[in-house]
Each structure stands twice: as C-alpha cells, then as structure tokens.
Amino acid sequence: MNRFLSVLLCVSFITFTGCWDSVSIEQRAYIIGIAIDEYPPISGKTESEVESPDTAKEEMFEAATGIHSGSPTYAMTVQLPVIKMSTVPNVQGVGSPDPGTPKTWEITQVGNSFIEMNRALATRINLLPYYGHLQVIIVSDKVAKKGLSNVLDFFARDHELRSRTRIFITRGEAKKVLDVIPRIEDYSSLYLSETAYNAKLNSQMVHWTDFGKTIQSIYSGRDFLLPIVNSSKDEIMNKGAALFKGDKLVATISGREVEALKMIRNLFDGGIITAKMPNNESSIMALEIDKLKSRITPIIEEDNVAFKIDIKINGDYSENVNCPFTKKIDKSFLEEASEAFEASIKKQCVEAIQKVQSYGTDLFLFNAVLKAEKPSYWDKVKDEWYDIFPHVKTEVNVKVNLKQIGNIQ
Amino acid sequence: MKNSKLLPIQVLTLTSSNMLTVNLLTIQQSLVLIAKQDAWISMLLGSAIGLVNALAMYYLSSINQGLDLAEMTLYLGGNWFGRLLLSVSVLYVLIYSGLIIRVFVQALQLFLIDRTPMLVVSILLIIVIVSVVSKGIETVAGVIDILFPFFILSLILLIAISVPQFQIINIRPVLYKNMFNTLKASIPASGALSGFGAIAFTMKYVTEQKKILKWYLSGFFISAGLFILLTASTILVFGPEETQRYLFPTLHLSKSIHVGSILFERLEAFVIILWIPAVFTSVGIYTFTSIRNFVVFFNIKPKHEKYVSLVHIPLLLLVAMFSKNQLEALERMKSFDYIVVCLNFIYIPFLIILTLIKKRRLARVE
Numbered sequence: 001m002n003r004f005l006s007v008l009l010c011v012s013f014i015t016f017t018g019c020w021d022s023v024s025i026e027q028r029a030y031i032i033g034i035a036i037d038e039y040p041p042i043s044g045k046t047e048s049e050v051e052s053p054d055t056a057k058e059e060m061f062e063a064a065t066g067i068h069s070g071s072p073t074y075a076m077t078v079q080l081p082v083i084k085m086s087t088v089p090n091v092q093g094v095g096s097p098d099p100g101t102p103k104t105w106e107i108t109q110v111g112n113s114f115i116e117m118n119r120a121l122a123t124r125i126n127l128l129p130y131y132g133h134l135q136v137i138i139v140s141d142k143v144a145k146k147g148l149s150n151v152l153d154f155f156a157r158d159h160e161l162r163s164r165t166r167i168f169i170t171r172g173e174a175k176k177v178l179d180v181i182p183r184i185e186d187y188s189s190l191y192l193s194e195t196a197y198n199a200k201l202n203s204q205m206v207h208w209t210d211f212g213k214t215i216q217s218i219y220s221g222r223d224f225l226l227p228i229v230n231s232s233k234d235e236i237m238n239k240g241a242a243l244f245k246g247d248k249l250v251a252t253i254s255g256r257e258v259e260a261l262k263m264i265r266n267l268f269d270g271g272i273i274t275a276k277m278p279n280n281e282s283s284i285m286a287l288e289i290d291k292l293k294s295r296i297t298p299i300i301e302e303d304n305v306a307f308k309i310d311i312k313i314n315g316d317y318s319e320n321v322n323c324p325f326t327k328k329i330d331k332s333f334l335e336e337a338s339e340a341f342e343a344s345i346k347k348q349c350v351e352a353i354q355k356v357q358s359y360g361t362d363l364f365l366f367n368a369v370l371k372a373e374k375p376s377y378w379d380k381v382k383d384e385w386y387d388i389f390p391h392v393k394t395e396v397n398v399k400v401n402l403k404q405i406g407n408i409q
Numbered sequence: 410m411k412n413s414k415l416l417p418i419q420v421l422t423l424t425s426s427n428m429l430t431v432n433l434l435t436i437q438q439s440l441v442l443i444a445k446q447d448a449w450i451s452m453l454l455g456s457a458i459g460l461v462n463a464l465a466m467y468y469l470s471s472i473n474q475g476l477d478l479a480e481m482t483l484y485l486g487g488n489w490f491g492r493l494l495l496s497v498s499v500l501y502v503l504i505y506s507g508l509i510i511r512v513f514v515q516a517l518q519l520f521l522i523d524r525t526p527m528l529v530v531s532i533l534l535i536i537v538i539v540s541v542v543s544k545g546i547e548t549v550a551g552v553i554d555i556l557f558p559f560f561i562l563s564l565i566l567l568i569a570i571s572v573p574q575f576q577i578i579n580i581r582p583v584l585y586k587n588m589f590n591t592l593k594a595s596i597p598a599s600g601a602l603s604g605f606g607a608i609a610f611t612m613k614y615v616t617e618q619k620k621i622l623k624w625y626l627s628g629f630f631i632s633a634g635l636f637i638l639l640t641a642s643t644i645l646v647f648g649p650e651e652t653q654r655y656l657f658p659t660l661h662l663s664k665s666i667h668v669g670s671i672l673f674e675r676l677e678a679f680v681i682i683l684w685i686p687a688v689f690t691s692v693g694i695y696t697f698t699s700i701r702n703f704v705v706f707f708n709i710k711p712k713h714e715k716y717v718s719l720v721h722i723p724l725l726l727l728v729a730m731f732s733k734n735q736l737e738a739l740e741r742m743k744s745f746d747y748i749v750v751c752l753n754f755i756y757i758p759f760l761i762i763l764t765l766i767k768k769r770r771l772a773r774v775e
Binding site: 004006008009020021159162163164212215216219220221365368369371372373375376379 | 519520521522523524525526529536537540578581582585586647648649650651654661664665719
C-alpha cells in the first residue's frame with residue numbers, strides 16, 4: 001500500500017500543484033493607490049480641462065470600456081508603478097536626464113460595482129491587478145457624502161487588501177491627488193501614505209484611521225473621522241479631517257480642531273502647542289508635547305449626563321517669539337507659562353467640542369465611554385443619544401508639566 | 410496499523426495539536442454572535458467545562474487500560490449495543506475530520522490560493538494525511554513533535570504583536586445583563602476544545618502510564634490558554650461588531666498587523682502557511698481515530714487495516730465536498746461543537762458507569 005500511496009502522491013504533486021495560483025512577479029500590476037470619484041464629473045472641472053482633447057479622449061475611453069449595469073456612478077482610478085522607470089528622477093535637475101515618461105500609470109474605469117471595474121481594467125492592461133501592496137484609497141468628498149459602505153464592500157471582502165491601508169478624503173477630484181508628481185518619493189501614493197508617520201511631529205493630521213478602523217467604526221455604528229488631503233501639482237497636504245456619521249461625510253474640521261480631538265481622545269502622538277506669553281500679549285511661546293494622557297469620565301447627576309475630560313501633558317518649553325533674548329526663564333516663569341498653556345489648550349478643546357457637538361457627530365466616543373462605564377444609564381438613553389449629545393455638558397481640566405527648556409535659559 | 414509506542418511527553422503535543430484545529434480560526438465569530446464582548450469569558454468557562462470532560466476522558470481510559478475508546482465501547486456495551494454506541498463515534502469522527510479539511514481548504518482559498526480548485530487541495534491534503542497515518546501513531550506523533558513548537562510560537566507572536574492595537578473599551582461593559590448569553594456561549598466554546606478526546610485512542614500506546622496525566626493536562630492548558638488569549642485579542646482589536654462579521658477572525662487579526670511601513674505586511678500568509686501543518690496534524694489524529702473506529706466496528710484483521718486507510722481517502726473527500734458552500738460548511742462545523750458536548754456529557758459518563766458496573770460484577774464473581 002505504501003508503494004501505491006507514494007506513487008499517488010508523486011503523480012498528484014506533479015499534476016496538481018503550483019499551477020493555478022502561480023503568477024510570476026513580472027505579470028502582476030501592483031496597484032499602490034486608488035482614487036474614487038463621482039461619475040459623471042459634472043462639477044469641479046475647469047473649462048479648459050473639459051475642452052482638452054486628452055480629457056475628452058480619456059472620457060470616451062472610460063465610457064467605451066464600461067461594463068456597468070445602468071448609468072455609472074463611480075470612477076475608479078488606479079495607480080500602477082512603472083517599475084522600469086523607477087530609477088529616473090521625477091524632477092529634472094542640472095545634469096540629470098530628461099524624466100520623459102511618467103513613473104506611474106493612472107487608469108480610470110467607470111461603473112457601479114468596484115469588482116466589475118476592477119475586472120474591466122483587465123481589458124486595458126496586460127497584467128493581473130494585485131491589491132496586496134495597496135497604500136492609499138482616496139475618496140472624493142462627493143462620493144463620501146453618499147456613503148462609504150458601497151465603496152468599501154469589495155475591498156473588505158477581497159483577501160488581498162491590508163487592514164492598515166490608509167483612506168483619505170479630498171475636496172474635489174480624488175484623481176488629482178494621484179496625479180501629483182512628488183519631488184523626492186517616486187509615487188504619489190507612497191508619498192501620501194507616509195505623511196501619516198509625521199503625526200509624531202504635527203498633531204493636526206488624523207493618523208490612526210485606516211481601512212480596518214473605518215470598517216470597524218461603520219460596523220459598530222460609531223462616528224469617525226478620516227484625514228483630509230489637498231493637492232497641488234507636486235505637493236500634498238494632509239491636514240484637517242472629514243467627519244462621518246454612519247458611513248456618510250457630514251462636515252469637515254480644521255487641523256487645530258483635529259489637534260484638540262486627539263488630546264481629548266488620548267490619541268496624541270506628538271506636536272506643538274503655542275500660547276501667548278504671560279504678561280506679554282505680543283509674544284508667543286511654544287510647547288513641544290512629549291507625552292499626553294487623557295481620560296473621559298461620565299458623571300450622572302439628576303438623570304443628566306456630563307463628561308469630565310482630564311488631560312495631563314508633559315512637554316518641553318521649546319521657543320520664544322517676540323521676547324527679548326536677554327530675558328531669562330526662571331521657575332516662576334515656568335509656572336506662569338504652564339498656566340498659560342493650560343488655558344490655551346482648554347480653550348482649544350472647548351471650542352472643538354462645541355463645534356463637533358454642533359454637527360451632531362460623537363467623535364469623542366462619549367457614547368462608547370457611557371456604554372462601557374455606565375451601562376444601565378446607557379440603556380436608558382441609547383435611543384435618543386443623538387438628541388442628547390449636542391447639549392451634553394463637558395468639563396475640561398488640563399495640567400501641563402514643563403520638563404525641559406532647551407540649551408539656553 | 411503498526412504496534413507503536415509513545416513517550417509520555419508526546420501526549421502533550423498530541424493533545425494540544427488535536428485541540429488546535431480550524432476552530433481556532435473560526436470560534437471567535439460563533440462566540441461573539443452569542444456573548445458579544447464577553448465571548449472571552451465564555452471561552453474561559455468553556456475551558457473549565459472542557460477540563461471536567463478531559464478529566465473524565467482520562468479516567469475512562471485509565472480504568473480501561475490497554476483499550477482504546479472503540480475497543481472499550483464494544484467490550485463494555487457488548488456486540489450489538491456496543492456497536493450501536495460505536496456507530497455514533499464512527500460517524501462523528503469521520504464527519505468532523507472531513508469538515509475540518511473543508512473549512513481549512515476554504516480558508517486556504519480565501520487567503521492564499523484562490524485559483525486552485527478546492528477538490529485538488531482537498532485530495533492532496535487527504536492523501537498526505539492518510540499516507541502518514543497509515544504508518545501508525547508513532548509516525549504521526551513524530552511529525553507533530555517537529556511542527557508543534559513552530560506552530561505555538563507563531564500563535565504567541567501573533568497575540569504579542571497585536572497587543573498595541575488592543576482597545577479596552579471593546580470588551581466593556583463586562584458581564585452587564587449578559588450572564589445567560591455568556592454561559593450559553595460556553596457550550597460551543599467547550600466543544601471547540603474537544604480535541605483532548607484523542608487521549609482515549611492514544612493512551613494505550615504510551616509506555617509509562619503513570620506520567621501521562623501531567624503531560625495531558627499541560628497539553629490541555631496550552632491549547633485552552635491560546636484559545637482564551639486569541640478570543641480576547643480578537644475582540645480587543647476588532648470589537649464585537651466587527652468580529653462577528655469575519656468568517657476567519659484569527660486570520661484577519663494577522664492581516665491587521667502592520668509594524669512600521671512595510672514590516673509584517675503579509676503576516677497572514679505566514680500564519681496560514683504555518684497552519685497547514687497544524688491542521689494536517691490535527692486531521693491526522695482524527696483520521697487515526699477514525700481508522701481505529703472502523704477497524705473495531707467492522708472487526709477487521711490487523712493485516713487488512715491498510716485497506717481501511719485507503720477507504721478513508723474517498724470517504725473524507727466525500728464529507729469535505731458535501732457542503733454546498735462556505736456558509737453551509739461553517740454552520741455544520743458549529744453544530745458539531747454542540748454535538749461533541751452532548752457526547753462528552755452522555756457517552757463518556759455512560760461508559761464510565763458501565764466500566765464500574767462491570768468491574769463490580771467481576772469482583773463479585775472472583
């Protein structure tokens with residue numbers, strides 16, 4: 001019998017294995033970025049763009065290859081790196097060769113179903129689309145206002161996409177962000193995805209929300225926010241956030257409001273806070289935050305809920321502006337400076353809370369905190385939570401501890 | 410089947426490997442559907458129930474030394490009633506083995522080899538399993554000894570790397586108005602750990618019977634601990650709402666890990682590759698059990714046992730291919746988690762009672 005099984009095994013290994021799923025590395029189209037826009041792109045285009053023969057040709061091509069049922073509502077643009085061009089510099093410098101052909105290939109496909117659009121790409125490229133190295137999904141605000149569930153369903157089901165793929169919202173056309181030609185990085189998708197790593201230096205960008213977290217928020221019914229990006233020809237700015245209720249974009253907030261929100265939700269990774277100098281309104285001082293801990297505590301009094309937000313900050317005094325260089329920093333100044341920072345941060349947080357409350361989006365996850373810490377009270381109010389939330393009272397307490405003052409006193 | 414011998418320490422790897430079946434990939438979803446954020450407590454309770462069953466199984470084997478479960482069922486139940494009882498075990502083990510193969514092949518297709526036909530992967534897996542099992546329990550145990558440390562380390566690594574993504578809020582409130590559901594979910598949780606039953610088929614091959622209990626319980630606690638930790642980790646990372654959407658939460662956990670910009674980008678492929686030998690060992694033990702059941706049930710002579718192994722190739726394939734789709738196979742798997750708990754609470758205590766009655770009768774006669 002052993003001989004029979006051995007022969008059977010050998011025959012099986014030769015005939016069955018390694019065929020179906022074998023794709024050589026050169027045959028894969030590595031999709032590194034996706035931009036999702038509304039289709040047809042009625043507004044948001046300049047006249048010259050509409051009239052451009054290239055644009056018209058591109059749109060004709062999109063329509064010709066569409067395999068949608070009904071009128072297409074989405075335009076999906078994928079960015080593919082042209083590997084053989086990766087060594088050519090993006091910007092022509094002194095003595096460098098002409099960049100000539102672009103390093104990426106952006107292909108737009110229209111349709112209603114994302115898997116359908118993905119398969120339709122196969123009619124236009126000679127490689128197999130592969131999402132295993134996808135870095136970013138950029139969604140236009142118009143699509144986000146309609147809801148993200150339709151957009152993300154295919155990507156959530158597909159096994160190739162990573163949960164840590166980043167999602168961005170952009171005002172206007174999402175494809176434009178992919179069209180950016182970065183100065184240092186080879187591909188705009190990588191450039192954009194790596195901006196989030198600078199959250200340690202700048203607190204005005206949303207760094208923690210990715211594809212997995214977005215899906216989690218949508219499934220659990222929690223409001224969430226996604227980073228907003230703006231682009232020019234060769235630059236992308238990741239600052240501010242788009243607020244989502246359910247899966248729909250409802251509003252946007254500025255970088256400073258994102259900063260306050262990160263402090264309240266204990267998501268602060270690092271950054272700078274400025275305040276006016278004590279007894280000198282024209283001078284500004286800067287605090288580099290080293291460590292921030294915050295805690296939200298629900299307080300229930302007479303059947304009304306309020307939230308106490310305690311923020312503790314350890315940081316370094318890092319700059320004076322408009323202050324005489326000869327003036328030394330002493331212990332009493334540090335105490336006054338701490339108080340000034342505390343007041344400034346408290347004001348920033350209170351304003352951010354009021355703004356977010358006015359949009360009716362519970363981005364501070366007060367509902368989740370209430371459910372976790374006061375479940376019996378949550379049972380009573382959960383059905384009318386979004387009526388209660390805009391009027392919920394909050395108390396913000398900030399404690400700043402200045403540790404270092406740098407090389408000079 | 411060769412007349413093999415096992416060392417007592419091999420009971421640890423055999424027990425633990427057999428407990429770590431594909432249930433470790435899927436159980437979180439079933440538990441979270443019932444107990445929500447308290448599913449990890451259900452797993453803890455399920456482990457306690459499983460421990461009671463495991464000790465009962467050990468006791469049964471120790472008072473019927475030299476016999477495996479199939480032989481003792483016939484010995485205690487007699488020719489007709491014993492065969493009737495044994496038919497339950499025959500069907501359960503065969504179907505369960507086939508379902509493990511099916512569910513695992515589905516996971517392989519989802520995460521690794523989506524174009525290779527399910528039939529081909531199943532045939533290959535079954536042929537390899539049967540060819541190893543036909544060489545006897547010693548060979549199966551030897552293979553497990555090599556693979557076990559890698560498998561356990563990969564799971565520990567997976568849990569450790571996911572710690573930074575834990576959100577305590579995901580498991581709170583604890584046990585709030587959820588006690589009944591938590592208890593209810595502990596039943597499938599204990600069913601998921603039922604692989605400890607391998608002891609009833611392997612104990613008779615162990616050289617030093619007195620040392621078995623220590624290694625047996627060590628194996629049980631390693632696997633039960635991993636089940637509890639993995640269930641808690643999944644809920645802590647994804648939250649109950651997201652966990653209940655995933656068919657294979659453990660593999661999604663490995664997919665969600667991303668250290669730095671590129672490190673561990675495809676950890677799930679690594680995890681699933683490690684899972685291939687793990688499932689292979691688990692199904693190997695189940696197939697060995699099934700072959701023993703067939704041999705005893707049909708009273709097959711030792712020289713013909715090899716044909717029983719061969720018969721298992723089409724039988725396992727038939728069971729593996731029987732479910733129409735992914736959801737149907739997973740539902741069947743879940744129902745078996747309940748069936749095995751019934752078997753553990755009825756079949757095993759019944760055999761213990763029969764053994765004690767038989768021993769008393771024999772003592773009276775003597």
